[in-house]
Amino acid sequence: MLSPRLPTDDDRWGYEFKWDGVRAVTYVWDGRTRALSRNDRDITGSYPELAELSKLAGRLAVLDGEIVALRDGRPDFGLLQSRMHVLRPTEHLLQTVPVKYYVFDVMHLDDRSLLDLTYTERRATLKNLALSGRSIQTPPWFRDNGQDVLAASVRQGLEGVIAKRLQSRYQPGRRTDDWLKLKNVRHQEVVVGGWRPGKGRRTDMIGSLLVGIPGERGLEYAGNVGTGFTHTMLRDLAATLEPLERQTSPFATDVPRSHARDAHWVRPELVGEVAYTERTADGMLRHPSWRGLRSDKSPEDVHAEP
Secondary structure: OEOOOOOOOHHHEEEEEEOOOEEEEEEEEOOEEEEEOOOOOEOHHHOHHHHHHHHHOOOOEEEEEEEEEEEOOEEOHHHHHHHHOOOOOOHHHHHHOOEEEEEEEEEEEOOEEOOOOOHHHHHHHHHHHOOOOOOEEOOOOEEOOHHHHHHHHHHOOOOEEEEEEOOOOOOOOOOOOOEEEEEOOOEEEEEEEEEEEOOHHHOOOEEEEEEEEEEOOEEEEEEEEOOOOOHHHHHHHHHHHHHHEEOOOOOOOOOOHHHHOOOEEEOOOOEEEEEOOEEOOOOOEEOOEEEEEOOOOOHHHOOOOO
């Protein structure tokens, strides 16, 4: 659950850095590995690095973690984009954009479910597994001192921190106030509802995306995103959006005439993420910048962040 501030009862919480990547639950058995995204899509083939978990040979384990691509030692979501949609990455891609799997929780081990253990107990179990290698890491966690952890995340250019209540159980698929997410940068997941043609250097290409956020009235228009794209992103987006074309706007709220006049509408099936400065009183995202598609999310997963 997203929170604007740290817990006040600091001594009852543990803190982890928030890694800017793709959440993945991995299943390990008989030396084999299977990875599922948050929307239960099998992403094993996209990340062969996860085969390093075979070091748990002879053990059955279910792990939770984040797949990240690093640039200068920091997670880079834009860099990860070049891996997210590739089912069978080439050796060149594996060498130029390697990923790491940061394992931060364990839900099952051998013949025992760990869901009812506390956070501290699960973390101790995870530490004993000694998951450390070229592509697999167990990142640190910190008991209390949330202000210091948050400040360190800012200094290191990280996305933020996750606060977890020390006595919390693992609750699959549920958002609870036992786990709090604090971000240093404002991000919002959005649903793509259309696009506008480009001009100048973007002639014959997508110029911007029309995006929305599901609300009480349906898909509510949230703005026009025209920055943050690479040429490759625009090319891939054009190919992905072409079969989703439709004649009418998918938005339940009004789209400004200046945006709707030359719009190409699409079925609202693609989820992306933007960075932005603030939201206006009428729900528009100010200065939104595209970060990339979120193939691990469906439109039903998108909600307005506080």
